[in-house]
Every structure is written in C-alpha cells, then in structure tokens.
Amino acid sequence: MSNQTPEQQAATAAHQALIEQLDMHSIHKSFRSPSWRPNQRRNKNIKTILGDATRKEASSSIVATPLPQDNSGAATPAAQGDNDDGLSTSGTSTPAVPSANGAANGGESNLQPNLAQASRSLSKLVLEKSLNGRTNNASGGGLAAAGAAGSGMSSSAPSATYTNIESAPSLAHSRRYCDVTGLPAPYLDPKTRMRYHNSEVFAMIRSLPPGVAEQFLEARGAHTVLK
Numbered sequence: 001m002s003n004q005t006p007e008q009q010a011a012t013a014a015h016q017a018l019i020e021q022l023d024m025h026s027i028h029k030s031f032r033s034p035s036w037r038p039n040q041r042r043n044k045n046i047k048t049i050l051g052d053a054t055r056k057e058a059s060s061s062i063v064a065t066p067l068p069q070d071n072s073g074a075a076t077p078a079a080q081g082d083n084d085d086g087l088s089t090s091g092t093s094t095p096a097v098p099s100a101n102g103a104a105n106g107g108e109s110n111l112q113p114n115l116a117q118a119s120r121s122l123s124k125l126v127l128e129k130s131l132n133g134r135t136n137n138a139s140g141g142g143l144a145a146a147g148a149a150g151s152g153m154s155s156s157a158p159s160a161t162y163t164n165i166e167s168a169p170s171l172a173h174s175r176r177y178c179d180v181t182g183l184p185a186p187y188l189d190p191k192t193r194m195r196y197h198n199s200e201v202f203a204m205i206r207s208l209p210p211g212v213a214e215q216f217l218e219a220r221g222a223h224t225v226l227k
Contacts, residue, residue, distance in 0.1 A: 179216045180204065193217060 004012070020026065044052075178185040178197040185195035189205055192213035196202045205213065217223040 179220060193222065 176185045176195055177183065178201060179194045180201050181197050183197040185197050187196050187202065188194075189196060189202065192205055192208070194205050194213055194216055196205055214223050
C-alpha cells in the first residue's frame with residue numbers, strides 16, 4: 001500500500017498528466033515512413049578500416065607478383081655458402097640472367113620481380129643491422145663510443161626521434177622561458193607572441209623594430225611560416 005496522502009497522490013497524477021501532455025514522442029509524425037527500419041550494420045572504426053586496407057594491400061601485392069615458374073635452372077640461385085643467408089650483396093646469391101639467344105629460343109622470359117619477397121628481405125636486413133649496431137654499442141661500452149667519436153664513425157643504431165617508442169613525449173609540464181633573457185617566463189605578449197620575464201623585458205619587447213620579434217620566435221621555433 002502507498003503511504004502517500006490524497007494530496008500527494010493528486011499532485012503525482014497531475015505531474016504525470018503534464019509529462020504525457022508535453023511528451024513529443026507521443027505526437028504523430030506524418031513525415032516518418034512506417035516501413036523504415038534502422039540499419040543493422042555497424043560502422044567500422046578507423047583502426048578496423050586501416051587494418052582491412054593493409055591486409056588487402058598485402059594480399060593484392062602477393063597475388064600480383066607470383067613466383068617465377070621458369071624451371072630451366074636460370075632462376076635458381078647459386079649454392080650459398082655457410083655465411084651467406086641470401087641477403088648478401090656480393091653477387092653469390094643473385095640469380096643468373098638468361099642470355100639473348102636463350103630468350104630468343106625459349107620465347108619471352110617469365111621471370112618477374114618478386115616485390116613482396118624483396119621487401120621482406122630488405123626489412124630483415126635493416127632489422128639485423130640495427131640489432132647488430134645496438135649489440136656492438138652495448139658490448140663496447142665507453143671505450144667503443146670514444147673510439148667511434150675519435151675516428152669520426154657514427155653509430156648504426158637508429159637515433160631516438162618522436163616517431164619511435166624510445167622517445168615518447170614527456171607527461172611533465174613544459175617549462176616556459178623568456179625569449180630575451182632565458183629566465184622563467186610567466187607572461188606572454190599577445191601582440192608579438194614573445195614570452196618575457198618581467199615588465200622591463202616587456203618594455204624592451206614593445207620597443208623592438210618590425211621583424212625583430214619574428215626573429216626571436218624563429219630561434220624558439222614558433223615563428224610563422226608562409227607556404
């Protein structure tokens with residue numbers, strides 16, 4: 001049983017009647033088609049679309065570049081040595097090129113460049129070179145680094161950039177410094193977009209001739225580049 005008084009029940013009923021009166025969904029909409037149903041197909045997000053496009057491109061490249069079907073022995077690489085992994089550039093693993101007479105007698109050659117296999121080989125070669133460079137740097141220590149710096153040789157390991165995981169952007173708050181004095185700059189001039197430390201530097205900034213403020217911004221890398 002409800003514990004509400006008759007006055008409360010009447011107020012609740014009046015409130016519910018007002019809600020039903022103001023309800024827009026109960027109004028008949030003549031512009032809507034009664035046979036329309038929402039689409040049951042779910043939209044793909046950008047990650048799924050990029051993954052499908054990558055897989056489709058990889059499969060199409062493999063299908064478009066089939067392996068050579070020449071069984072004459074001309075497409076067979078030479079015997080590899082113990083230290084040859086098929087990635088050497090010495091020429092020992094390069095297939096023989098058919099001569100002009102052989103091509104004329106046997107018809108048009110069916111040899112086609114296998115781009116997918118070449119790409120995988122190149123990626124493997126770059127990865128092995130990078131890993132070897134890192135191993136040498138780690139095992140050599142400071143002596144190896146000093147010897148490389150003295151001889152002018154650069155490390156083969158990839159440098160840390162914003163595109164690899166070794167140099168992820170910092171989550172710490174960036175500090176702002178004055179463009180003129182180099183001191184901490186809590187202020188920003190809205191006219192020249194230069195950062196300044198105190199009122200004296202601000203007065204000096206406002207007295208700069210045209211074009212000088214842009215040179216200060218260029219030193220910080222915040223200048224405007226017109227293309």
